[in-house]
Amino acid sequence: MKSKKNSEIKKISKIVKFEELNWKQIQEMDNKKTIFYLIISPLEEHGPHLPIGTDLFTARDVIFEATKKLNKIKPELTYVILPSIPIGSCKFNTDFPGSISVNSKIVRDVVYSFGSSLAQHGFQYIVISTFHMAIAHLKGIYSAMNKLQTKYDMKVCEPWGPFFYNDEIKKREPKLGFDTKREIHAGFRETSLMKYQYPYLVDESYKKLQSIYRNLESPRIVGKKFKQLGLKEGYVGSPSKANADYGRWFFNEIVNVYVNSTIALYQNKKISKLPKNIKFIMKTLFWE
C-alpha cells in the first residue's frame, strides 16, 4: 500500500492528550504554535478527609479547563496535555500512609527529560502545572526550568508558585472573616476545592475536624515530620469551614492564572516570579 502523504495524516484537534498521538502527528505540529502542559504533583496524605490525589487532581483539572478557555481565546495554537506525573517531594508527612515522597533531584531530572526530549524536536513552550507548594519540590522544578532555558532557550513557566507565594489569593478572595493564609494543608482552601470538584471523595468527617495551625515556613520546623509537630491528623487549617462556593471561586481563579500565564509565555511578556525570600530558601535547602 502506498504510504500516506503528510497532508493526509489525520488532522488532530487543538486540545490533545500527548499519549494518544503518533509520532507523525507530533512531527506535523507547528513547533512555534504548540504549548505543552506538564502536570506534576505528589500523591500525599491530605488529612483524614481528602484523597491523596488532591494536588494531582487540581493540577490536572485546571489544565483541562484552562486549555478549553485558551482554545477560544487563541484558536491558532495547539494545546498538548502530557499525562499527569504523580511525583514530588513531601518528606515532611511521610509519617502517614499514602504520602509517596520522591527526591526533588528526581523531580528535576524528570521535568528536564520531558523538556529536553521535546526541545530536541524543536518544541519551545512548556507550562508546568503543580499544586504542591513545598519548596523542596519547587526546587526540583525550577532547576529543571533554568536548565531548559539556558540549554535550549525554551520558554517555560510554572505559574502557581509565584501566585501562591506572592499572596495573590488573599488579595482577590471574597471576604470570609478569617485568615486563609493559615490554611496550609488540607484545610479550608483545599477542602473547599475538593467539595467543588470531587464531593464524593470528601469524607463527611471534615465537618467535625478542629482547626489546627502551624507555621510550616518557620526555620524551627526544618527536618521535622507532621506528627512530631503535633499534626496528628495530617492537616493544617480549618477544614470544617469548607464550602463548595469558595471551591468554585478558587478553582476558576487557578484556571485564570494558567490562561493568563500561557498567553504571557507565548507573547513573550513578563511572567510573575517567585518572591526573593522563597528563592533564597530554595537555594539553601537540601535536595530531599
Ligand SMILES: [Zn+2]
Ligand atoms: Zn495539597
